[in-house]
Amino acid sequence: MKKQKETCKNCEKQFKDSFKFCPHCGQQAKDELTVKVLFYNTISNYFSFDARFFKSFIPLLIKPGYLASKFIEGKRLLYLHPAQMYLFIAVVFFFLFSFIQRSQVQTLDEKLAQTLKKETVVDTITDKGVKDSINAAQLIQKKEDDSIARAEIRKALEDNKFIHGLSEEQMDSLVNAEDFRKNDMTSFDFNTKSVDSLIDLGASDDRLYKEMGMDEDAGLIKRQLYKQSLKFYKSRKGGSILQTFYDTIPIAMFFLLPIFAFLLKLFYRKSGLYAHHLVFSFYYFSFLFTVFSLIIGINFIVDIHDSIDWLVAFSTFFYLFLALRRFYQQGKFKTFIKASVVSFLFLLFVAPLTAFILGMFAFLFY
Secondary structure, three states, rough: OOOOEOOOOOOEEEEEEEOOOOOOOOOOOOOOOHHHHHHHHHHHHHHHHHHHHHHHHHHHHHOOOOEEEEEEEHHOOOOOOHHHHHHHHHHHHHHHHHHHHHHHHHHHHHHHHHHHHHHHHHOOOOOHHHHHHHHHHHHHHHHHHHHHHHHHHHHHHHHHHHHHHHOHHHHHHHOOOOOOOOOOOOOOOOOHHHHOOOOOOOHHHHHHHHOOOOOOOOOOOHHHHHHHHHHHHOOOHHHHHHHHHHHHHHHHHHHHHHHHHHHHHHOOOOOOOOHHHHHHHHHHHHHHHHHHHHHHHHHHHHOOOHHHHHHHHHHHHHHHHHHHHHOOOHHHHHHHHHHHHHHHHHHHHHHHHHHHHHHHHHHHHH
């Protein structure tokens, strides 16, 4: 008796009707489209993900370097894939961080609006005596603010003397310079009254750029800088710049993580392929995002003192030390030195350079 054959609706290949699943593509042989069938795969995959996630999440927190070691050993189905874990936790982190972004953007716009509002109030006062008194009070306040700012800058220069190598005289010269705050965000290095008058008259942007000091032969980047400066001056809002800066951070992380893995490759040249260091970096950054997500989440519920937040953030270095020691199987002293140097290079060079690039990008294209 000839056996009946089924034709798969997915790959259109034939197989015996006794099979419950297509041997070629794996689709169920007879799957009438019911509500159960519609949601079965989605729910099944979701809970399968959850099972592997929770099997991986606890070791990620309490066993530094364990998951990366097991993944390199070949146990790649029991635990969540490093890239998948990183993406999932990163999405959670940036979702929580978005609430902080919104608050900071709004606060920045409000502070700028308040600053400009105070200046406008003084300008509209007609009584000369009252106006002079307010201007005198503002001048005294400005001098006090400048004194505080100079003291803070002097202390920062002292604390980082081993980096910049400036002498006492050079530091004094920088701090005591009259234009040391020339690049302050709320000040403009051009005749604002002339620019305001031209704006009121409806002058073209090119005329405004010229009044602001742009040369006629200015290049593309310089023109873009003046364009964005004028845009900022007209709007008096810095929130858009800050929001653009924050929006580019997730993209930047896709470059920072491989750079971190590259630093590990430099210090552990004989410890496997670059992909091995990348696996370690995925899990370590997953841990970092987990810690920062917990800090943000807890602060939403209870306002924790900043010192505790910084202490928890600083503890991630010790996690790195333990993770490197477990993963690369080296001694305590050697591991501590390498963890310190890698952290130093990443935090003092790679991260600040990235922040500068993101800041420039945010200002040029917000």
